[in-house]
Every structure is written in structure tokens, then in C-alpha cells.
Amino acid sequence: MTLFEHLREFQARLFRAVLGIIAGSIVAWIFYDQILDIVRAPFDLVVQSAEAQGKTVVLAINGVTEAFTVQLKIVMVSGLVLSLPIWLYQLWRFLAPGLKGNEKKWAYGFVAAATPLFLFGAWVAYQSMTQLLEVFLGFTPENVANIININEYLTFIIQILVFFGIGMLIPLIFVMLNFAGLLRSGTLVRNWRWLLIGCLTFAAVATPTPDPITMLLVATPFLGVVIVAVGITALNDLRRRRRDKRLGLGEWADDEVSALEEPVVDPSDLRPSPLDDDLL
Template sequence: MALSDHLRELRARLLRSALFLIIAFIVALVFYDQLLSLVMDPYNDARAMLGDDVQTEAYIKSATGPLLLQLKLCGVAALVASSPYWLYQIWGFIVPGLHDNEKRWSYVFAAVAGPTFILGVLTGYYVLPTGLEVLIGFTPEGMQNLVEFGEYFSFLTRMLLVFGVAFEIPLFVVMLNLAGVVSGKQLGRYRAWLILGSFVFAAIATPSTDPFSMLALAVPMVVLFIVAEIIARLVDRRRGRSAMSEVGDDELSPL
């Protein structure tokens, strides 16, 4: 297509995505109470684990705070809920320009990336109460801990995003292997450094300071790296067999 046709197609896809996002935002407003309960559950669980040791309360500051809270929470929920649709629109715009081999691997990447990201987010949501318990537990005796909801919501979204993105890193390693950038043998040679790097990354990336959150992020990353190494070695072995099968009768074998 001509450049103007590509731009018209892009505009149409952006408009459809924006319309779908608006509809998802309206639906999120209807289920605002359920969304607020879902967000507050980790904090309430942390309060329950602390018991009477620390007095802590969540609050909203300023007169416009409740309205901004509702808009922000529903906006994030709409963005996440509508992500399959607007990602599909981006996908539909990019895929026609790829070669057949690139399309095949991109389909595999799209099929695995979504569930892996969701698994990371769920893991972060599961360990969040423990992280909050540790952080709030540093409150000195005789003082009350007041948690501003805007800061808490930013902390929660950052925590979940870190876990989701971290679970995608081994998948990118596999894609680099498929592209011929790294080999399974190289991954095995630097396995110890990858494991150490996973723990260092987990210690730096997790907003909380408790070791449980760090381990909950680092251990799955190490397991996924090992799985990525196994897949890379299988791909390299298959690639080597294909190269040997293409050697002619009068050509010198790689061996």
C-alpha cells in the first residue's frame, strides 16, 4: 500500500482501540467497588498479619482525591482489560510487513508472552501482602502509620509491573537464540552469572525490602532461565541437524 493508505489504516486502528478503551472505562466505573476491594485486599491482609502491633490506616488527601482515585483506578483497569484488543490492533498493523518465518516465531512469542506476563503479575500480587507487612512493620512503637492511597496504588502497580516484565526476560533470551544472537552453549557457560544476576535484579527491582519478595521473583526467573537454556540447546541441535542434511555429496561436511 501507499504511505497514505498505511496512515489511514493506522488511524482507523487507533480510533477503534480508543473506542474500545472508553467502553472498558465505562464498564470499570460500574464495577468500581469490586476493583477497589481487589486493590485494597493486599493492604488489608498485611494489616491482619500485623495485628495490634502497628496501628495503620489508609487515607485520601484533598477534596478532589476521591474523584481522581476513581478515575485513575478505572483507567488502569480499562487499560489492562482492553489490552488484548489494542494489542491485536497493533499486531494486525505490523504482521503484514513480516516474512513468513518471522510471522511464525512472532505467533509463538505472542502466545507465550501474555500468559507469562500474567503469571508474573499474579506472583507479585501473591507476595505483596508480605512485602507490605515488612515495610509497615518498621513503624516505631507508639506511632501510627498513615498510608496515602495514591502512593499505595503507585507502589502496587509498580510491584506488579516489575514481576510481569521480569517473567518476560527469559522469553526474550529464547527469541535471541532463535535470531542466532546467542547459543545454548553460551547460556550454559554463563549460567552461574545469570543466576547471580537474577538475584541482584530481584533485590534491586522489588520495591519492598523483604527477602521473601526477592526470592519470589528470583527463583521463578532462574527456573525460566534454565528452561530457556534447554529450549536454546534443542533449537541449536535441530539447527545443526538441518545444516548437516543440506550438505551435498561433493561438499565438505562441518565435521
């Protein structure tokens, strides 16, 4: 494809992705009240717990236009989530235009795996949102009311949900690199310590609580997804080795092939020939 054809392809993919986001946003606008109740649920639990302890925690709106801004933000983010399969598929098809016929199925597999993984990570974050809020709001001094701006609360919860969702996509990247032949399962197995440290570090950053039990509970689903990804890469490597053996490929190591391809030179061939003397 020429540069102009790439730009035209990008324009078409972007237009379809935007149409999907707009359609998802329209659906979110219709069900805005239900979505707002879901977003507020973790905070309402914190309010009930604070009232039982004699503390004041309030979710407030400041400004005339902030209510509209909040609704617009919720609708846009919900539209992005609802249209996730659409724009993710368009993105993948634009980034991988040179795949072979059988490899084009990866686009469908990528979308089919990325969507539930991202939603699962967001669900894990949502389930732990109440504990996170209790930890942060627990630093409020006595006899001090904690008035939280709803815009700041939305920004906080969106960042946490997106952070967890993207974290769940990292093992999928391992699988895609393995299918592309750029990463072997043996490499992942040999570096299992770094994978474990990475999962624990990610859980520690995602749940800034001093409780190690909570950190381990958050790290468990991430570690489980990584183990499943390593298992898939191992099965794919096994399938690839069986295919190469059936086709007669991969029977020699790289150094052995190089040795076989190097011509054997007889020392007698290095002696000057009579023709060289005549030329001189």
C-alpha cells in the first residue's frame, strides 16, 4: 500500500471506530441514571460506614455547569467501554494489514480475548473500590467533614478501572507475540521470578493499602491470567514444533546448518596455478 492508501485506510477505520463510540454513547445517555447508580455504589457504601462512625462524607457538585460535565464524562467513558469490541477490532485491523490469510483470524481472536479480559480487570477494580476509598478517606481528621467533588471522584474511579483493565491485557500481548514468533514460552518460564515480581508490583501500585492480604487478593487474578497465557504459549510452541517436524524443518541447530552450508576447502586448492605464472 502507498502512503495515500494507508491514510485512506486509517480514515476509514477511524470513522467506523467513531461511529461505534457514538452509538455506545447514545445507549449510555439513555441509561444514564442506571450507570450513575453503579458508579456511585462504592461511594455510598463508604458514606454509610462513615455515618455509623459519626463522620461526614458527602459527594458534592460545585458549579452551575458541572452536573452537565459529569453526565457528559460518564456518557463518553461508557460509550468507549460499550464500543470496545468495535474500535479495538478496527485498531487491530489497521495495525496488522500484512498478515497472511490464516493469520487474519488473529484479529477476531484478539478482540474476543481482549474485551472480556479488560472488563474482568475493570470488574476486579470495581470490587475493590470501596476498600480503596475507605483507606484514603480514613486519613480525614476528627470533626472534619469530607466533601468530595463528584468530578474528582469520577476521575479517580476511571483511572483505577482503566489501570486494572490494561493490566489484564499484558498477558494477551505475550500470547500475540508468541503467535507472531517473537516470544517463546521457554523465555517466560525461565523468567518466572520477574513475572511474579511484576504481578506483585502491579498489585501494590493498584491497591495502595498497607494490608498485604488485600495486595495478594488483587495479585491473584493477575497471576492466574499470566499462568494461563504462559500455558497457551507453551501449547502453541508444541504445535509449532510438531508441524516443523512433520515438514522436516527444525531438525538442525543454527550452528549445525551453518557448518553444513560452509564449503570444505582442500589445502591443495590454495596452491598457485600455472595460469597465474603466465599472467605475471
